[in-house]
Amino acid sequence: MWWVLVAQVFGLTSVILVAVWMGHYRGGFAWQGDPTHQFNYHPLFMVIGMIFLYGDGLKAVFDSHNLKKKPDPNLYSLHSWVGLMTIIFFGFQWVAGFVTFLWPGLALRLKNIYKPIHVFWGILIYAFALAAAMMGIVEKALFSKDLKYNKFESEGILINFLGIFLLAFGGIVVYLVTN
Amino acid sequence: MWWVLVAQVFGLTSVILVAVWMGHYRGGFAWQGDPTHQFNYHPLFMVIGMIFLYGDGLKAVFDSHNLKKKPDPNLYSLHSWVGLMTIIFFGFQWVAGFVTFLWPGLALRLKNIYKPIHVFWGILIYAFALAAAMMGIVEKALFSKDLKYNKFESEGILINFLGIFLLAFGGIVVYLVTN
Numbered sequence: 527m528w529w530v531l532v533a534q535v536f537g538l539t540s541v542i543l544v545a546v547w548m549g550h551y552r553g554g555f556a557w558q559g560d561p562t563h564q565f566n567y568h569p570l571f572m573v574i575g576m577i578f579l580y581g582d583g584l585k586a587v588f589d590s591h592n593l594k595k596k597p598d599p600n601l602y603s604l605h606s607w608v609g610l611m612t613i614i615f616f617g618f619q620w621v622a623g624f625v626t627f628l629w630p631g632l633a634l635r636l637k638n639i640y641k642p643i644h645v646f647w648g649i650l651i652y653a654f655a656l657a658a659a660m661m662g663i664v665e666k667a668l669f670s671k672d673l674k675y676n677k678f679e680s681e682g683i684l685i686n687f688l689g690i691f692l693l694a695f696g697g698i699v700v701y702l703v704t705n
Numbered sequence: 706m707w708w709v710l711v712a713q714v715f716g717l718t719s720v721i722l723v724a725v726w727m728g729h730y731r732g733g734f735a736w737q738g739d740p741t742h743q744f745n746y747h748p749l750f751m752v753i754g755m756i757f758l759y760g761d762g763l764k765a766v767f768d769s770h771n772l773k774k775k776p777d778p779n780l781y782s783l784h785s786w787v788g789l790m791t792i793i794f795f796g797f798q799w800v801a802g803f804v805t806f807l808w809p810g811l812a813l814r815l816k817n818i819y820k821p822i823h824v825f826w827g828i829l830i831y832a833f834a835l836a837a838a839m840m841g842i843v844e845k846a847l848f849s850k851d852l853k854y855n856k857f858e859s860e861g862i863l864i865n866f867l868g869i870f871l872l873a874f875g876g877i878v879v880y881l882v883t884n
């Protein structure tokens with residue numbers, strides 16, 4: 527009811543904020559010719575993808591590392607570990623959900639045993655995605671050499687509001703799912 | 706039952722990992738004479754404090770900024786905003802819990818209306834503290850100039866495991882509280 531609307535507004539605000547951050551402050555978007563700006567799709571697609579899809583967002587960041595003249599290493603950070611864990615759990619959840627709920631003739635008893643497990647892990651995976659996103663935001667803020675984060679520049683403030691909206695959005699989603 | 710034990714082990718592991726990180730890799734602990742090493746109490750006390758107390762942990766980080774020859778700014782980061790929000794909500798929750806549950810003769814009906822609100826916010830505040838801690842870990846990893854985080858040095862690996870244990874610990878705590 528009420529909260530669904532507030533969640534929509536917060537979720538949409540998060541998408542707009544991350545789009546403005548990457549599109550305006552971080553120099554806009556590009557695909558494979560330009561690894562630095564290809565990176566900028568990663569946060570945008572990942573944040574949208576917490577609602578829609580992951581695929582292109584991951585391609586954006588792996589390409590942005592591997593296609594550089596001097597390639598960057600992959601999967602060294604806590605953010606990337608939690609991010610990958612999230613995606614793997616997400617895959618398991620997806621397969622388990624599909625099999626259990628849609629396999630023709632599976633015993634109703636089994637469906638009923640699995641259901642609370644599905645709901646709990648669904649929420650946990652969502653929380654992991656949120657944690658990954660929050661850490662990714664912090665990384666990008668600190669990796670941006672032309673941003674003096676500790677000088678309260680407008681980009682830094684925008685980053686903080688993005689994080690706060692994303693967290694609030696996540697809180698409301700979990701509230702809605704559990705109530 | 707089982708999970709309580711696992712949670713204990715993960716929680717304790719987190720405390721040990723953060724203590725080793727700060728005590729061994731980050732040069733150990735000191736109080737007001739030495740702001741850089743005074744900082745090292747902040748993560749340790751904050752992580753312990755997710756179970757015990759905040760006070761000294763916050764003093765450690767504010768001192769570490771303010772007592773420097775060239776003081777660092779306060780409260781510019783997403784981490785610090787989420788951290789402060791957590792502490793403020795924690796304070797409200799504490800007062801509201803105290804008043805509602807312990808005020809002599811408060812109508813039972815009011816207690817019952819407030820109870821699910823208290824439980825929901827309790828869990829949410831806990832999740833906020835976890836998010837703040839995860840972001841703080843990422844910040845500290847990237848602020849440590851003598852750590853090449855993307856070179857898979859042992860300190861970096863320890864940091865990632867700390868984050869994973871903390872997240873797992875948090876997940877189990879929420880599971881226990883909701884089941």
Ligand code: HEM
Nearest residue numbers: 569572588591600601603605606609655658659662663666
């Ligand atoms: C749930 C959403 C997200 C997931 C699952 C995720 C996942 C990942 C993964 C797996 C990597 C490693 C890529 C590699 O090793 O080449 C990565 C890197 C990165 N991500 Fe994300 N990400 C998410 C959201 C975000 C957001 C919102 C930002 C914010 C700007 C961000 C910033 C970064 C940065 C700066 C890197 C490169 C440094 C590193 O490897 O940690 N991510 N992400």
Ligand code: HEM
Nearest residue numbers: 616617619620621623624627628641644645648649651703
């Ligand atoms: C990785 C992907 C998935 C996630 C994160 C996820 C998460 C969730 C969550 C959080 C709920 C609880 C919703 C609520 O109580 O309002 C739920 C319910 C449900 N999911 Fe999934 N799910 C996923 C994939 C699937 C798949 C692939 C199927 C089946 C094809 C499925 C079938 C269901 C069903 C039938 C329910 C309702 C259970 C009930 O009766 O309460 N889910 N899911």
Ligand code: HEM
Nearest residue numbers: 748751767770779780782785788834837838841842844845
């Ligand atoms: C729930 C636990 C935590 C809370 C509530 C919290 C809160 C805060 C607050 C309010 C500040 C701002 C201090 C100032 O402006 O002078 C701060 C700074 C800082 N914290 Fe934490 N903290 C927590 C856990 C951690 C952890 C586990 C680390 C990991 C190493 C960490 C690393 C930092 C760093 C590097 C700073 C200085 C940069 C900045 O202001 O963001 N924090 N913290």
Ligand code: HEM
Nearest residue numbers: 795796798799800802803806807820823824827828830882
């Ligand atoms: C900021 C501090 C607080 C937090 C984060 C917090 C959090 C929680 C949580 C998560 C629960 C649910 C536990 C469960 O269902 O097993 C709970 C239950 C409870 N809390 Fe708090 N709480 C706080 C302060 C207080 C205070 C100050 C009081 C009273 C003096 C209080 C009284 C209670 C009571 C009586 C319950 C049990 C409700 C029931 O019957 O299920 N809490 N609290």
Ligand SMILES: O=C1O[C@@H]([C@H](O)CO)C(O)=C1O
Nearest residue numbers: 561562565590591666669670
């Ligand atoms: O800020 C960053 O941008 C990308 C990449 O460097 C762009 O080429 C990345 O991995 C960062 O840490």
